[in-house]
Amino acid sequence: MKKVVLPARNFSLGHTLASGQVFRWQTLDDGYLGLLGRSVVHVRQAGERLECETRDSAVTPERLRHYFALDHDLPAILRTVDVDPQIHEALQSFAGLRVIRQEPWECLASFICSSFNNIKRLQGMIERLCRRFGRVTPTGDAGARWWTFPEPTAIARASERTLRELGLGFRAPYLKAAARLVADGRLDAARLRRQPYEQAKQRLQTVPGVGDKVADCIALFALQQYEAFPIDVWTERILKRYVHRQPTRARLHRFARRHFGAYAGYAQQYLYHQVRQPGVSLDNLLQLC
DNA sequence: GACCAGGCAGAAC
């Protein structure tokens, strides 16, 4: 077992992994067990350090730093979105939350499955997909096993019926079609990443099962396009406290990007995490308009 | 046993 340690200032592993941007990390002892690409890693935070145990020599400090976006100048980013009392409170409460760099295919597949779903059930769906189509990997703990996220080719080959049996429901044909596009190279993350946000989003929305919201999630969590501002039912409720005049989806989007600026997606992640805390209702939020 | 969920696609207006 190898141990990798790296500095992690202005970072909260807990807030980052619990904020609804990734779905597979599981708490283990005083840390989290999950995947970095195909490598099983056990990460824990010790003050301003991130410690990682793994059997895989491919895991380096650079890869961890990149995945957890520890290269972001977080204080500088958050200063640009700290523009009203509501977001200010969220920034204070969840200091160290970072928007991490997910593997694009996993992000795409996960958020296609997130449609009209709740996170608990979504996690179950993803886990069943991994156990059916992923590759089993030892974790290092005696007897414990972990499954990699399925390759797009594996999902592309699967029958819609099998996907439905895993509980995907109406999402099954969407996921299969999206997997085909990725497997065939017709949807290429590297190319999307080089495109301007609006253009990449437009292309993503041609993928079956990917609409306005899911496209924004992929742009933000996998393509590093930080002006993307995903609006789900929760975020919409929050934004309606800012915008009182006919808050259509398009108007909320325009407002969010104008109000929070180039790193609007960071603001969104803090607000989303804030409103989903147990015991927090919209009535607890500040009245802004 | 209602009600809801990190929505989308297609049809109707």
Added chain:
DNA sequence: GTTCTGCATGGT
């Protein structure tokens, strides 16, 4: 261009 409507199903 905007506004319905159906979709599958587990968690609370």
